[in-house]
Structure formats: structure tokens, C-alpha cells
Amino acid sequence: MITHFQYKPLIKQASLPGWRISFYFRGIHYDGIYHKNGQIEWAAMTPPKEEETEIQSQIHELMLFHVYD
Known part of the structure; x- marks a missing residue:
């Protein structure tokens, strides 16, 4: 399970072209x-x-929920 998931746009004030993500999975x-x-x-x-x-x-699900919803 992914924990401590964070994301932020690569370019401020824009939701595209991508996002920097970070998270923990099984303690790593x-x-x-x-x-x-x-x-x-x-x-x-x-x-x-x-x-x-x-x-x-899991990341796709999180991004759909947070960014595209």
C-alpha cells in the first residue's frame, strides 16, 4: 500500500504537462x-x-482522484 503520497505540478500555475510525485511503499x-x-x-x-x-x-488511482476529479 502506498503511504504519504504527495504530488505537485512540474510548472507552477499549471496542471500539465506533469507532476512530481513522492510516496512510500513498504517502507521504501x-x-x-x-x-x-x-x-x-x-x-x-x-x-x-x-x-x-x-x-x-495505485498511483493512477490516486492521480485520478486528486488531479482529474
């Missing part, structure tokens, strides 16, 4: 850029391949 901090097409560009720490799909799904 991750951050990256969420692009308007739903692609996630990971920063220094990339999630393990077996958990990446689950994490991306």
Missing part, C-alpha cells in the same frame, strides 16, 4: 515524474519489477 521512499499520459519516470529508486505494476495502478 520512491519519487519520480508522473506524465500526463500516465507514464511514470522514476528518479533514483526504481521499484522491483514484480511490484511495479501494482504501484503504478
